Amino acid sequence: MGEFCSRSKKETLRMGSDMEKNQEQTSFTFEIDNLWEKEDVISSPIFLSGGCEWFVQVYPKGYGRTVVEDHLALFLCVANPESLKLGWKRRANNSVLLLNQFGKELYRSNENCRLFCAQFTKWGESRGLPLKDKWILEKNKLIVKVDIKVVEVVDEAEVTGKEMLDLFGFQIFYSQVVSVSRLFEEHPDIKVNFKPKIQLVKNAYMTTLLGLIETLDKPPHSFTETELVSAKRELIELTEAGFKLNWLDTKLAEVFSEWKKVNAKNYTLSLRTNADHEVILEEDWLIEGIIRSWNEFKVFSHLVDEKID
Numbered sequence: 595m596g597e598f599c600s601r602s603k604k605e606t607l608r609m610g611s612d613m614e615k616n617q618e619q620t621s622f623t624f625e626i627d628n629l630w631e632k633e634d635v636i637s638s639p640i641f642l643s644g645g646c647e648w649f650v651q652v653y654p655k656g657y658g659r660t661v662v663e664d665h666l667a668l669f670l671c672v673a674n675p676e677s678l679k680l681g682w683k684r685r686a687n688n689s690v691l692l693l694n695q696f697g698k699e700l701y702r703s704n705e706n707c708r709l710f711c712a713q714f715t716k717w718g719e720s721r722g723l724p725l726k727d728k729w730i731l732e733k734n735k736l737i738v739k740v741d742i743k744v745v746e747v748v749d750e751a752e753v754t755g756k757e758m759l760d761l762f763g764f765q766i767f768y769s770q771v772v773s774v775s776r777l778f779e780e781h782p783d784i785k786v787n788f789k790p791k792i793q794l795v796k797n798a799y800m801t802t803l804l805g806l807i808e809t810l811d812k813p814p815h816s817f818t819e820t821e822l823v824s825a826k827r828e829l830i831e832l833t834e835a836g837f838k839l840n841w842l843d844t845k846l847a848e849v850f851s852e853w854k855k856v857n858a859k860n861y862t863l864s865l866r867t868n869a870d871h872e873v874i875l876e877e878d879w880l881i882e883g884i885i886r887s888w889n890e891f892k893v894f895s896h897l898v899d900e901k902i903d
Contacts, residue, residue: 619741619742619743620641620642620643620644620741620742620743621739621740621741621742622638622641622643622648622650622739622740622742623737623738623739623740624638624639624650624737624738625735625736625737625738626652626735626736626737626738627734627735628734628735629654629734629735629736630654630734631734632654633654633655635651635652635653636651636652636653636654637649637650637651637652638650638651638652638738640673643686643742643743643744644684644686644742644743644744644745644747645744645747646672646684646744646747647672647673647674648670648671648672648673648742649671649673650668650669650670650671650738650740651668651669651671651716651718652666652667652668652736652738653666653667653668653669654666657669667718667719668690668718668719668738669716669717669718669719670686670688670690670708670716670717670718670740670742671715671716672684672710672715672716675712675715678712678749679749680712681712681748682711682712682748682749683709683710683711683746683747683748684709684710684711684744684746684747684748685707685708685709685710685744685745685746685747686707686708686710686742686743686744686745687705687706687707687708687742687743687745688705688706688708688717688740688741688742688743689702689703689704689705689706689740689741690702690703690718690719690738690739690740690741691703691738691739691740691741692736692737692738692739693736693737693739694735694736694737695735695737697737700736703719705741707745709759711759711768713768713769713771713772714759714768714771714772714775759771761774761775762774762778762785763785763796764796764797764800765793765796765797766797766800770804773804773807774800774804777803777804777807781838781841783838784837784838784839785836785837785838786836786838787836787837787838788835788836788837789835789836790835790836799832799835799837802828802831802832803832803837805828806825806828806829806832806842807842809821809825810825810842810845810846810849814848814849814850814851814852814853814856815852815853815856817849817853819857822846822849822850822853825846825849826846829842829843829846
């Protein structure tokens with residue numbers, strides 16, 4: 595998966611012979627003894643590639659919200675990012691190979707093109723790599739080999755706050771990188787059936803989805819009836835677009851359930867869950883309004899598609 599980044603007019607790029615050196619592939623290998631006895635993150639020594647400093651992090655028990663006993667997480671990281679100048683960027687192709695003590699291949703990742711920046715200083719397998727039978731490691735030794743080819747280096751650039759990155763097919767602001775990465779980490783099949791092809795439409799859907807997730811994280815008692823109806827309308831539109839959002843359906847049902855306890859004496863709408871685990875508004879006039887809004891949206895989207903095609 596590649597990443598796109600909007601470029602400032604005031605970027606300091608490395609050119610000429612420096613750039614040629616950047617594009618030379620570097621292989622870095624380090625060994626981990628007694629892997630299964632490790633509990634905390636394991637960091638490799640710093641190594642140089644493309645005129646930039648890097649290191650590798652290995653999490654024997656998984657990373658973040660995906661900590662599991664039989665998975666391992668691995669990241670390629672920029673070393674000492676706090677010492678780099680404002681607006682720095684590194685774009686690099688990289689892949690990972692895991693071997694046992696005798697050089698038997700245990701895992702090989704696909705080659706990925708990643709953009710590293712101040713907002714995202716490391717990339718890797720955060721969901722964890724399945725350790726089949728713990729790979730029958732001889733003497734618990736794991737050999738990690740990283741191939742990296744730096745293809746672009748920006749030492750300094752003007753930062754406007756409007757820089758964008760292409761992540762999972764959506765162009766997002768740097769400030770949204772962590773939220774979108776976490777979303778796909780926890781729900782990797784979320785866009786399997788996603789329909790829109792136009793980039794602007796795709797971006798708009800992702801912005802709506804991130805906003806809805808943030809909204810539903812509020813305390814249930816803080817919602818108004820209008821906000822709940824709006825949340826349901828957005829959920830219907832996002833689902834119709836092809837996002838797999840059963841987990842968000844459940845979240846909305848939970849929010850409504852808690853909200854109803856506080857507003858038991860004064861509410862006009864109710865939600866129920868059907869056989870497909872979809873949260874449904876029972877008030878007919880609300881459903882008609884939502885369907886009407888959605889049909890108008892589909893007509894608009896169809897017209898936009900025709901004009902662009």
